[in-house]
Amino acid sequence: MRAAVLHAPGRLTLQTRPRPEPKAGEVLVAIRRAGICGSDLHFFDGSSPMPLPQILGHELAGEIVALGDGVTTPCVGDRVVIEPGIPCGKCFPCRRGKYNCCEHIDMIGVLRAGGFADFVTVPAAYAHPMPARMTYEQGALVEPFSIGAQMIHRAEPRDGDTLVLIGLGPIGLTALILLKAWHPSVRVIGLDLVPERITQAKAFGCDLAIDPTEQDAVKTVMELTNSEGAAIVIECAGSPSTIGQTVHLVASGGRIVIAGVTYKDVSFPGRVLTKKEVEIHGTRNNAGHFPRCMEFLASHPDIARRFISAKMPFEKIAEAIQWAKDKPNEVIKIVLEIS
DSSP: OEEEEEEETTEEEEEEOOOOOOOTTEEEEEEEEEEOOHHHHHHHHTSSOOOSSEEOOOEEEEEEEEEOTTOOSSOTTOEEEEOOEEOOSOSHHHHTTOGGGOTTOEEBTTTBOOSSBSEEEEEGGGEEEOOTTOOHHHHTTHHHHHHHHHHHHHHOOOTTOEEEEEOOSHHHHHHHHHHHHHOTTSEEEEEOSOHHHHHHHHHTTOSEEEOTTTSOHHHHHHHHTTTSOEEEEEEOSOOHHHHHHHHHHEEEEEEEEEOOOOSSOOOOOHHHHHHHTOEEEEOOSOSSOHHHHHHHHHHOHHHHHHHEEEEEEGGGHHHHHHHHHHOTTTOSEEEEEOO
């Protein structure tokens, strides 16, 4: 099979490798479409270290072509979306139903071979049959939308809340889109430094989107909330400065959800944190949101069409990754057409 192998930061080659065989309890999936994630860009440039060499790719949709021993469902020929986070099922978070936080999680495209290839093996339980009306392009969007769904789950918005969304890149947009669909009365204020992302957010229903270098974000939020602050702040930028700013944007008794990833220390003013009795929640991967996101995307084909910036042939994967990395103002999501 063909496989795009990352050997070292910045060095990715298309190789011929043996087709994997499904083990007991696994299925073999022929990958049809694969999305390029922001984390793939960080793996590619080395800013997010991972074991190398490795086949990346975890936003995947395809067709089952073989079954391992003991698998009765799904079946050969089923069109499926792959859930890439495979938990151990035994550790503390798994026992609590938070398998997205599994201490021993086996991530397709990170710790085990991913889907930037013709075929990938996956445990049968994590190959979700697609609705009949869903396209492979829509299927490749389910994983990032499940991240947005997990963020909303952690935020617990209520009718009429004001929510500040920091970072309007692809993952921030998934949260915005699902918020406006599932909680239409929630007012969303978006913050980003890229003008095109601000425009995109407005097109997807953001009530107000601003560049915080041009307009004071805290002052604006206070003016719009009668000086109370936002009920919820979701941080998707992954910058220590924006994470630290969340406590100044949130209302007393409000909730902060941190989705952005940074390897640096983050500080909060302790007195403000205590005075406001702020709830700070992390959010990671997804726990149980694939079915709802599959149904949402299958029911809203227009969302997928607008979310996908380009579809590119598998052979141009290096070009696609470089474009997504260099031009965040042009790219929301690139989907690779693998077969």
